[in-house]
Amino acid sequence: MRRPALRSRFLHTLSTLLLSSLVACAPLGPDFREPDIAWLSVWQPDLYGQTFRDPDAPDLSLWWQRLGDPTLDNLMTLARHENPSLQIAGLRILESRAALGIAIGFKYPQLQQIDAAGAYVSEYLHGGPDDDHRDYRTGDIAFNIQWEMDFWGRFRRGIESADASFFASIANQRDGQVLLAAEVATLYYGYKTTLQRIDIARRNITLQERNVEITRKLFQSGQESELDLQQARTQYLATLATIPVLELTRTLQRNALCALLGRAPGDLPELAGVDDHLPDIQQIPLSEAPVNLLLRRPDVRAAAWEAAAQSAQVGVAITDLYPAISLFGTLGWAGTSLDNLPDVSTIAAGPALRWNIFSYGRIENNVRVQDARLQQRLEVFRATVLQAARETDDAASRIAQTHARQGILDASLVAAERSLEIAMRRYQEGYSDFQRVLDAQAAVFAQSDLVVINRGDHVAAIIELYRSLGGGWREASVDDLIPADTRYRMQERVDWGDLLEEPIPATSGEALP
CATH class of the missing domain: 1.20.1600.10 (Outer membrane efflux proteins (OEP))
Structure with missing residues (x-):
C-alpha cells in the first residue's frame, strides 16, 4: 500500500513542478x-x-x-x-x-479528439464438436486530450x-x-x-x-x-x-x-x-x-x-533540442451486445515526454x-x-x-x-x-x-x-x-467570423524594441 501512495505523491509533485x-x-x-x-x-x-x-x-x-x-x-x-x-x-x-x-x-490543448466506432459482427466458430455461429454488435467512444506545455x-x-x-x-x-x-x-x-x-x-x-x-x-x-x-x-x-x-x-x-x-x-x-x-x-x-x-x-x-x-x-x-512534456487524458467507454461480456469504462491521465535524442545533427x-x-x-x-x-x-x-x-x-x-x-x-x-x-x-x-x-x-x-x-x-x-x-x-x-470586420491595429513607425 505504501508504493501506490508514493507514486501518487510523485505524480502530483511532478505535475505541480511542470505547471510552475x-x-x-x-x-x-x-x-x-x-x-x-x-x-x-x-x-x-x-x-x-x-x-x-x-x-x-x-x-x-x-x-x-x-x-x-x-x-x-x-x-x-x-x-x-x-x-x-x-x-x-x-x-x-x-x-x-x-x-x-x-x-x-x-x-491550448493541441489534441482534443473524439474517437467513436461501431460494428456488427458475425462470427463462425470452427473446429469444435459442432460449428457455431453468433451475431452481435460492439461500440466504443473515447475523448482524448493532450496538452504539450509550453x-x-x-x-x-x-x-x-x-x-x-x-x-x-x-x-x-x-x-x-x-x-x-x-x-x-x-x-x-x-x-x-x-x-x-x-x-x-x-x-x-x-x-x-x-x-x-x-x-x-x-x-x-x-x-x-x-x-x-x-x-x-x-x-x-x-x-x-x-x-x-x-x-x-x-x-x-x-x-x-x-x-x-x-x-x-x-x-x-x-x-x-x-x-x-x-x-x-x-x-x-x-x-x-x-x-x-x-x-x-x-x-x-x-x-x-x-x-x-x-x-x-x-x-x-x-x-x-529539449524534451516536449505533455499532459494527456482519456475518457472512454466500450460495450458489446454479448450478455457474457460487460461494458468497460476507462479513465486515464498522466504526463508524457517526447525527446528526439538521436537527431544526427x-x-x-x-x-x-x-x-x-x-x-x-x-x-x-x-x-x-x-x-x-x-x-x-x-x-x-x-x-x-x-x-x-x-x-x-x-x-x-x-x-x-x-x-x-x-x-x-x-x-x-x-x-x-x-x-x-x-x-x-x-x-x-x-x-x-x-x-x-x-x-x-x-x-x-x-x-x-x-x-x-x-x-x-x-x-x-x-x-x-x-x-x-x-x-x-x-x-x-467560408465562415470568417469577425475577422472581416475587426479593425486593423495601428503600428508605430518607431524602431522595434
Whole structure:
C-alpha cells in the first residue's frame, strides 16, 4: 500500500513542478532588437536645398494634394479603391491575421479528439464438436486530450513570429499605397508631358508644311533649286514621324493608368479634356528631418517586422533540442451486445515526454538554418535603409539638376527663336539661303521638345522624392483594404467570423524594441 501512495505523491509533485515551470520559464532563443544603423546618426543631408523644415507642414500621407490638380486627386481615390495589387496586399493582411489565430490556438490543448466506432459482427466458430455461429454488435467512444506545455517557449515564439508577420503584412500594404501613389502621379504627369510634346510637334508640322509649299513653288518657278525643296520635305517628314511615336507613348501611359485602376485598356473618361499644364514646385516642406522619415518608410518597417518574425523562428527551432512534456487524458467507454461480456469504462491521465535524442545533427542544423535566415533578414533591413537613403538623395539631386537645366534650356529656346527670326529676315532680304531657315526651325523644335521633357523630368523627380520619403500612405480600415462585395463573397464561401470586420491595429513607425 505504501508504493501506490508514493507514486501518487510523485505524480502530483511532478505535475505541480511542470505547471510552475510553464509559467516561470522564459522562451528559448534570441529576443529581437532592431539593429542600429551607425551611419544614420551622422547622415543629416540638406537634400541640395530642395526641402525645408516647417514644423507646421502637413504630413506626407496626401502629398499629391499639394499639386492642386483635381483630376489627379480623383485618380488617386479611384486607384486606392480599385487597384488589384493593393487589394491583394489587403487580402494578405487577412491571411496573416488568420495565421496568427492558428499560432495562438497552440497555446491550448493541441489534441482534443473524439474517437467513436461501431460494428456488427458475425462470427463462425470452427473446429469444435459442432460449428457455431453468433451475431452481435460492439461500440466504443473515447475523448482524448493532450496538452504539450509550453515549457521552452515553442508556442510563445510561434505566436511572436506570427504576430510580427501580421504587422509586416500591414507595412507591406502601406508600402503598396506609397508605390501606387507615386506610379499614378508619374503616369498622369507623363501623360500631360506627352500632350505638350504632341502639341509642339503638330505646330511645327504646320509650319514646316508651309515651308514645303513655299520651296515647291519657288522650285517650279525656277527661282530655287530642288535641294531646298527636298531639305524642306525631309524636315517636315522627320517631324511628322515623331507623331506616331508620341501617340504610342500616350496610349501606353493611358493603358498603364487603366491597369492601376483595375480597368481594361481603353479610354479613360477621367482624362477627357485634361490640359497639359505641369505644376511648378520650388521646395518641399517637411515637418521632420529626412532621417526620421526614412525609418518610418513602410518598406523599412516591413523589413524590420520580417526580421522579428524570423528571430522568433530561431527560438522555435532551439526548443526541438529539449524534451516536449505533455499532459494527456482519456475518457472512454466500450460495450458489446454479448450478455457474457460487460461494458468497460476507462479513465486515464498522466504526463508524457517526447525527446528526439538521436537527431544526427538535424535539429542543430535546423537551428543554424533559421539563424542564417535571421541574419539575412537583418542584412535586408540594413540594405533597405541604405536604399531608402540613396533614393532620397538621388531624387533631391535630380530635382536640383533638372531645375538648373530648366533655366539653361529656357534661355536656349529664346536664343533659338531669335535665330529663327534673324534667319527668316535675312532670307527674305536675300542675304542667305533657305537652308539657314530650315536649320533654325529644326533648332527651335528640338529645344522646345527638350524644354518640355526636362520640365516633365522635374515633376517626376518631385514625385520620386515624395515616394522616397515614404509619403502616400495612411491608416487603412477593413473597408479600405477589401471592397464590400469581395468581403461578402468571402463570407458566403467560408465562415470568417469577425475577422472581416475587426479593425486593423495601428503600428508605430518607431524602431522595434
